[in-house]
Amino acid sequence: MKVMGFAGWSGSGKTTLVEQVISVLTARGYAVSLVKHAHHSFDIDHAGKDSWRHRQAGCREVMVSSGQRWSLTRELRGAPEATLDELLDKLGPCDVVLVEGFKRAEIPKIEVHRAVVTEPLLFPEDGRIVAVATDTEVSTTLPTLDINDPEAVADFVVGYLAL
Incomplete structure (x- = not known):
C-alpha cells in the first residue's frame, strides 16, 4: 500500500487540495482511499x-x-486513539492512500501552506516532508508545487510513489 500525507496548519487548504488531487487520480484510473485526522x-x-x-x-x-x-x-x-498504522490496516486494497493531517506521522508528506496562514512552516523540523504545495515563495530545496494546480500535485504523487 502506497501512502502520501498532506500536512499543514488549519486554514492552509489541505482539504480542498486533497479533494482535487483525489479527483485527478481517480480520473486517471487509480483506486484512492483516504484517512483524515480530526482534532476534535x-x-x-x-x-x-x-x-x-x-x-x-x-x-x-x-x-x-x-x-x-x-x-x-x-x-x-x-x-x-488509533495509530495511523492501525487505521491503514483496516482499509481495503487500493493503489494509494492519501492521509490528511497526522502531521507527525512517519510517512512521506506534502506540506500545504498558504501565505495567509501565519504559523511556521513544518518542513524545517520534519524530514518526512518531501514537497511543499503553496501559493507563495518558500525558501527551500524541496520541490515546490502550485497549491492551485492539482494536476501538478497529482503528478508529483504519482512520480514520488512510482504508481
Missing part, C-alpha cells in the same frame, strides 16, 4: 438517527449498510 469530537451520523441512537445506547461498533455503501463507526470509550 466529530459525528458521522447525527442525533436522532438509528445508528446514533445505538451508539448512545452503548454499542462499541455500529455498522450501517445499504446497496451503495457501508460504514463502520467505532466508539473508543476511553481507549487510546
